[in-house]
Amino acid sequence: MQIVVDLNRCQGYAQCVFLAPEVFELHGEEALMFTPTVPDGQHEHVHRAAAACPVQAILVGERAGSR
DSSP states (O other): OBEEEOTTTOOOOOHHHHHOTTTEEEETTTEEEEOSBOOTTOHHHHHHHHHHOTTOOEEETHHHHTO
16 A cells, blocks of 8 residues: 655644654654555544544555646
8 A cells, every 4th residue: 555645745743653653653742754655553543543544644545646
């Protein structure tokens, strides 16, 4: 599974970091780092993180590949 984060849209709320810390990491106050290819066992965490993003900046799966 692939993910894409629209870093222009991301506001650094860090909900993704709390829900999928093996995929998302916050550096400083607003610099989000992420793993574009989701590791096995993290798919459900990433789906929850994408759903929890207040600005819907995370695209998952096929939606991520179409960007």
